[in-house]
Amino acid sequence: MANPISRKRPRMDETQTINDVKAVRRSITFWFSDGSVVLQGEDTQFRVHKSMLALHSVVFRDTFQVSQPASGEESVEGCPVVHLTETAEDVEYMLSALYERKKRPQPAPFSFLSAMLRLGRKYDIQHILDEAVEILDLAFPSSLAEYQRVVETKNGDVIEYSLDMMIDLANLALDMSRHSILPTIYFIICRDFDAVLKGAQRANGTTAKLDENTKDVIIWGREELLKKLPTSIFSWVKRTSSPGCFGPRKNCVATLHEIMEKMWTGQSRQLACFAPIDDFIPSGCRACSQCLQEMRAIHTDQQKELWIELPKYFGWESWEEARS
Numbered sequence: 485m486a487n488p489i490s491r492k493r494p495r496m497d498e499t500q501t502i503n504d505v506k507a508v509r510r511s512i513t514f515w516f517s518d519g520s521v522v523l524q525g526e527d528t529q530f531r532v533h534k535s536m537l538a539l540h541s542v543v544f545r546d547t548f549q550v551s552q553p554a555s556g557e558e559s560v561e562g563c564p565v566v567h568l569t570e571t572a573e574d575v576e577y578m579l580s581a582l583y584e585r586k587k588r589p590q591p592a593p594f595s596f597l598s599a600m601l602r603l604g605r606k607y608d609i610q611h612i613l614d615e616a617v618e619i620l621d622l623a624f625p626s627s628l629a630e631y632q633r634v635v636e637t638k639n640g641d642v643i644e645y646s647l648d649m650m651i652d653l654a655n656l657a658l659d660m661s662r663h664s665i666l667p668t669i670y671f672i673i674c675r676d677f678d679a680v681l682k683g684a685q686r687a688n689g690t691t692a693k694l695d696e697n698t699k700d701v702i703i704w705g706r707e708e709l710l711k712k713l714p715t716s717i718f719s720w721v722k723r724t725s726s727p728g729c730f731g732p733r734k735n736c737v738a739t740l741h742e743i744m745e746k747m748w749t750g751q752s753r754q755l756a757c758f759a760p761i762d763d764f765i766p767s768g769c770r771a772c773s774q775c776l777q778e779m780r781a782i783h784t785d786q787q788k789e790l791w792i793e794l795p796k797y798f799g800w801e802s803w804e805e806a807r808s
């Protein structure tokens with residue numbers, strides 16, 4: 485692999501003035517007076533320790549072993565300057581993970597996860613790569629119970645489930661070959677058809693968009709899921725009431741229809757197929773206990789079956805295959 489780190493002084497183009505060079509700023513957090521190397525990402529410099537970087541990264545270790553800085557090489561306070569191609573924010577996340585290992589933003593923003601995955605891989609720093617993977621595995625579980633706990637009931641504060649972040653993460657996970665989380669992410673995205681087609685706006689006003697191939701995969705999966713639901717999770721609707729109904733039957737029928745209507749009303753609710761059924765049972769429910777119990781049993785059994793099959797809707801044979 486070509487060494488991704490350049491120790492050469494960056495070339496100045498003809499329009500660049502000495503003032504541009506002076507615009508370089510020092511990191512407040514990572515400027516150690518006993519640091520032995522200055523990393524620079526964009527216009528920000530970080531004075532850190534070669535030994536610390538070399539301890540965690542073979543790539544940095546090899547870079548520092550190549551040679552001592554030649555005379556005339558760019559330096560600051562006697563420390564060689566190493567120019568990185570990453571943004572200042574990315575470099576800060578990496579250093580934070582190396583120097584302040586317990587500090588993890590919660591909920592983790594996309595920029596953090598992206599930096600940890602990309603820099604972890606590029607500089608071969610296994611523990612920061614592992615940390616990002618651990619967060620993603622927690623945020624996008626492959627078990628239904630965990631999915632319901634973390635995503636549907638928003639019980640986890642691991643990440644924020646904004647649509648723009650889901651789309652950015654889908655693209656990143658695909659790019660980084662982290663397929664195990666994709667069935668869950670694709671399902672979350674597919675519930676909003678507008679976002680699938682047009683993308684979703686980020687906080688900075690730009691738009692997160694799926695690539696064309698992923699868009700096709702998700703549209704197909706969504707269509708197949710919608711076709712499947714009436715005969716699986718919502719098959720209790722056809723019963724209208726349980727054969728063992730305690731009555732009055734018309735109250736049970738009315739309530740079951742009310743639940744069904746709640747689940748299907750509105751674009752985002754159409755694919756509420758993995759939401760806990762109790763979220764949809766109205767307060768002051770007038771259905772008898774027998775009808776409710778039967779509906780819950782059919783619904784939850786079918787949810788479990790459909791969850792096992794979820795990866796098939798998006799191009800994987802099984803969760804195992806997505807994980808491998």
Ligand SMILES: [Zn+2]
Nearest residue numbers: 729736772775
């Ligand atoms: Zn009943």
